[in-house]
Amino acid sequence: MTTALLELRGVDKRFGGLHVTRSVSFALAAGDRMALIGPNGAGKTTLVNQISGVLQPDAGAIHLLGEDVTRLPQAKRVRRGLARTFQITTLAPHFPVQRQVELALLEREGLTGRAWRCVDAYAGVRAEALELLSRFGLREHAATPTQDLAYGEQRLVEMALALALRPRVLLLDEPMAGVPKGDGGRLLTALESLPRDLAVLIIEHDMDLVFRFATRIVVLAEGAVLADGDPETIRRDPQVRAAYLGH
Template structure:
């Protein structure tokens, strides 16, 4: 089975600081991969390289078999990649459903026809409503995102990413800042993601990591320290010493 996302010897330096060092791994359809490691290991830098926010000094990134190493973030989205960020990047004054509809318009290449009423696109309206239902947000369709709890805003970010119908989605610390009471809703949303979607998640909550992931890649000092199943990683003495604790 061919990889949906493949990294080959990805490298990044900032001056004398070597942040990612020859990182190689691949994601296939249905993978639930957690990227973990101590602070400063290079996790966010690597995700920024995958999404195109940062370039690569050397190495190659392929998406659905195509070299995207030099493509912009927008081009990578159109090629099948979506991501969320550690800090929410939602439009605070827009209603929830309108934000989903805008994402659908962008996906369909219809943003140049936004002068027409959204009522002229009943199929997109129905899809937006279906997405809101999947994430338990139907009751907030007309609510501005600034008026929602932080955990609900994180759900909206995931919904926006899924609205693009990606093949690969990158989730950067989805539980960051989420109150304990909203955690179960986020976990349920993660469990409901399409089974053929490849998911890479950065997360410091080890309970979530070991519940969600079927594979874990551990970064240490910018390089891959371990890559295996949760049980294999849990038992790896190098991982325990570097991150999980003895």
């Protein structure tokens, strides 16, 4: 039996009288490529916020690498192997791309408190940062402030920062949001090049990307799991077509 890297058990969340996630359960193993889809208001971002620690569920449990992390804060979940990108970019606009990646690497190694040493002293950090930028086609922008990059390139920087943490589980919240159609192919290429042993959960409204990238799709409707299966099963499911994909 494959060991789950991330497992949700009956995750439930209410805001007053609004029941946003309803006893959601599923698991991800190493190498999984899961898409979480559903209409606006289905509870997708609320669910990811609970997984990442932004919100705590009212009921249920979240397990990461076999450990119950339901009540752990975000930072501790990151240290245990969980990384996330957001629907809206959260990059430092005036900071060069390479420096942002280097700082993420220093944070991972627990070296950010050593302010008396220059980042340039860490040859390994610099080399790894440049390797990550090369992987995402960003090497030529190493010295560029992120505000001067195209929006699609900024999303690639976010992915590089997430991978700098060496996560076991990666949450991607609408990576195509705001990205011009012409840049979509580059982002999909980056997604397809992610480490094969990484478990990936993606929220995305671009169905072309979902059906090209995901090997498994979970459909949320009114906060509950409506369907869970491979892309072809989801494409043919009459309930999914009625609720989200269209007849």
